[in-house]
Amino acid sequence: MKNALILFFLLVIAFFGLDYEFGNMADLGLTTQGYQQVFLAIFLLLLYVVPLLYFFHRIAKRWKVSMGLFPFIVFLGGFASGWIASFGNEGVSSGLTALFGHSALLKQWSDALSAPLVEEFSKGLFALCFIYLLKIQKPQAALLTGMEVGLGFQVIEDIAYIAEAADKSLRGVIPEVLNRISGSVSSHWVYTGIFTLGLFYLLRHIKGQKAFLWILTPVLLHFLWNSPWNDSFWLGPVLNALTILLLIYLLLRLDKQLDVNKL
Template structure:
């Protein structure tokens, strides 16, 4: 059902946010959460200064590629930076500080209702997802409340949900790694931090909280933009998506295969794939459908221009695909270095911004004229830069030497990633 949700015109530029009561409530919650995290961090810094610095640096570096990848998902209609920061902050500051005490309290209730043994085995699998997925989903709802006009597609919900999950994941992993230092009973030792980073961050991060948040965000996005369906149908899909995030989280935390599937790296990899691959494939499918639907919407506005000075037919096809956009940049980089890469990227960004302005002008005629003219001038300026480099358009050839070089670099990158992952699995498998 989600893939059929409509795409709405790009939201109006952010204005008047400070006048909304919901924005002040969210700001207060972020401040309160930040103070609580600072209090927890202060105790760790005092006791384990080197371990705290190491954990913060490692997981902050891990957040960078995740942040970049998530924001690139919505290349055609990028979300405002302030809302992306709010989503990340909610996950890292609000959802974590709510989940820590609430999870402990709920686990105690499970121990009393069932048994201490059951709580020890399944408590984290049941209470953690219940508290954490609700807390994270409320962050996506908060974005809707303070900036409804910025939720224009299911993909927007995915982006905000993933960023909430990313914020939660980074802060939780820092706390877990420092808890591992304390549990080891050693002094200021970074080894437990590195082990936690490899397992919870490097190996598990791709199908952990960021993934769960993206799944819930898809449901909230559908609830907002799927106006061609009844409210009951949209709410059902949203609840189903949140339930799917909860089920994925339960599976991830469940004490199944606690002894692994065999010894060493192969057994650990099998467990990670068995628990993490199904929700990862589901979210990848949802993202692909949502991206294609959004690309159809915005490319239709650009196609109506029929002006090769603004966008050629080849560039229109390239703009619709993340892989082709990246290929066009790499092609320019191979021929003209960093200047070529930047020139193509800036042209693509300008064309995407024009598509958004055209969608706004189609819905709200009149005031959008100057904004459209400004974006057209921006594209023509970038076109002149590209032409000056000897590139007639921002596309990558299908064949030839450059294509082979791009494919070779892709193979090398994948091979390097496999080697690094296997080395991490081997180190943990023998730990």
């Protein structure tokens, strides 16, 4: 009964998100040609989605993790967490404005102060729901589940940015999608995977200090990415490199754990 209620909750939240995202798209009021350009831009997101799907498949196959519910997790994770995080970010930004007033400094730092905490905990919550429903016992499966939820969130966020660009000018649609693709190398799919692994360790009382490390690290990386410091030409590539190296380290460690367990 409890599992059915959780699944019902996830479906309701996800369908709210579906209405929210497509409602925003419908409200653009573009011409048929304009919508064609927007959907072409969305289609270009497959340039990073397909390689990531293949990457997840290879890891799951090596770790013997079932991928049967993968599309379901991506769909629910994206549509459920996306709109909640959007409203959460707006709420935090409004709260900061109420406390500190309108200022150029606050406007510069608003995204860095709200998104890392709101978005990571939103995605992490839904990843934990899947971990509970699927009775996941291995950290390898927890990491993959988090990456799947993060990928869903990432695609929904990219679509929202494309729609926002189209609302301003159709000329900005293709540059925006190219910008989203370039930032996809180390984005929400990595952050959520690491964050979920930390939550998994924390709830199972495994690796106490490391659990907090894996929870805080993606929040910090996300903060730096959203900060005004990332306007410089060098910080983005450095953060991408650090994030991917961290993921490689975790993949190797988790892979080694499986090899040890086989002995």
